[in-house]
Amino acid sequence: MDFLPGSVAVLALFAIVKSQDPTPLPVLAKITVQTGEARLFSEEDVQLNCSIPDDPGANWKYHWFQYGKRLKTTEVYSFKNAAVQQSGNYTCQGEKDIEAWPYSLNSLPSEPITVHVDGGWALLRVPAEPVLIEESMTLTCRVRDEPVLVDVIFYKDDVEIYKSKSKDLVFKSLTLKDQGFYSCRATWTQRFEFHSAQSQPAFVTVLDKLVTPVLKLEPKKSSVKRGDSVVLRCVTQLNAREKGHSIDYYFFKDEERLGPSSSHEAYTIQRAEENDAGFYTCKVRVRTLHLEKWSDRVELRVRK
Ligand SMILES: *[C@@H]1O[C@H](CO)[C@@H](O)[C@H](O)[C@H]1NC(C)=O
Ligand SMILES: *[C@@H]1O[C@H](CO)[C@@H](O)[C@H](O)[C@H]1NC(C)=O
Numbered sequence: 587m588d589f590l591p592g593s594v595a596v597l598a599l600f601a602i603v604k605s606q607d608p609t610p611l612p613v614l615a616k617i618t619v620q621t622g623e624a625r626l627f628s629e630e631d632v633q634l635n636c637s638i639p640d641d642p643g644a645n646w647k648y649h650w651f652q653y654g655k656r657l658k659t660t661e662v663y664s665f666k667n668a669a670v671q672q673s674g675n676y677t678c679q680g681e682k683d684i685e686a687w688p689y690s691l692n693s694l695p696s697e698p699i700t701v702h703v704d705g706g707w708a709l710l711r712v713p714a715e716p717v718l719i720e721e722s723m724t725l726t727c728r729v730r731d732e733p734v735l736v737d738v739i740f741y742k743d744d745v746e747i748y749k750s751k752s753k754d755l756v757f758k759s760l761t762l763k764d765q766g767f768y769s770c771r772a773t774w775t776q777r778f779e780f781h782s783a784q785s786q787p788a789f790v791t792v793l794d795k796l797v798t799p800v801l802k803l804e805p806k807k808s809s810v811k812r813g814d815s816v817v818l819r820c821v822t823q824l825n826a827r828e829k830g831h832s833i834d835y836y837f838f839k840d841e842e843r844l845g846p847s848s849s850h851e852a853y854t855i856q857r858a859e860e861n862d863a864g865f866y867t868c869k870v871r872v873r874t875l876h877l878e879k880w881s882d883r884v885e886l887r888v889r890k
Contacts, residue, residue, distance in 0.1 A: 615696035636678035646680040707783035716791035727770035765792040809887040820868035
């Protein structure tokens with residue numbers, strides 16, 4: 587009889603777990619552009635595909651949403667003869683049936699993809715994904731029905747940057763300064779008349795490979811009481827095309843390296859003393875890419 591209270595507790599726990607709502611599976615849905623482009627002219631076609639890259643084998647159903655409003659259930663979502671009104675943000679989510687209660691489970695929803703259906707005559711093609719520094723990039727000024735162009739002017743943040751006869755503008759090696767809004771104006775002739783059209787601006791995101799780290803104090807204040815614990819967190823981001831690189835973290839106080847904590851993004855002071863006061867910095871390094879970045883200095887004061 588001794589074990590009975592224990593079993594009752596276990597049963598009660600089971601009941602609690604079972605009565606909760608099903609949580610989504612920790613797998614993310616992903617939208618890819620299958621054919622065409624997500625920035626397109628009206629009356630063109632584009633097809634979006636929903637998949638669950640971390641669980642591709644399962645028998646998923648795919649639900650599509652526009653701003654949270656349920657659309658169709660289909661793996662490939664097609665826009666045929668796209669209309670300007672179909673512009674907007676789309677997401678998808680997977681659902682699969684399982685044998686046991688609750689009989690179906692959802693994936694996490696995808697990141698939104700922005701579909702821009704343009705009713706005008708000129709449209710600037712920009713990379714669909716953010717680009718990295720030192721990569722190349724081509725911007726293309728598309729004109730409806732593809733007439734022969736007389737000239738094309740490219741603008742960045744409303745300032746003219748380039749004029750040519752070609753519809754392409756090539757960047758050989760990008761820098762962070764290349765990020766911004768781009769647009770183009772094309773001129774062409776048709777039946778001996780000049781025509782001209784300007785595209786809407788499109789944003790190009792340029793990312794650093796290793797983002798300059800920021801040293802953050804937790805708790806979030808520059809002055810702590812003696813005996814308090816303080817966590818120094820070095821926040822950065824690695825944007826590399828290939829996987830498998832690792833970041834090493836180094837922490838410094840008044841230019842001197844602190845104890846071993848490399849490959850950990852946080853350094854903890856268990857009980858702050860007066861001599862912990864000073865200026866802290868962190869350094870991040872990706873050995874395999876020969877990259878190294880320093881944070882700004884952050885002051886820590888310790889009160890009695
Ligand atoms: C959708 O994309 C996934 C992953 O890229 C691929 O395996 C699948 O075949 C695609 N679906 C269709 C209907 O083409
Ligand atoms: C659509 O998605 C983009 C990027 O994902 C976001 O920046 C933008 O705010 C969204 N637009 C609306 C109206 O929600």
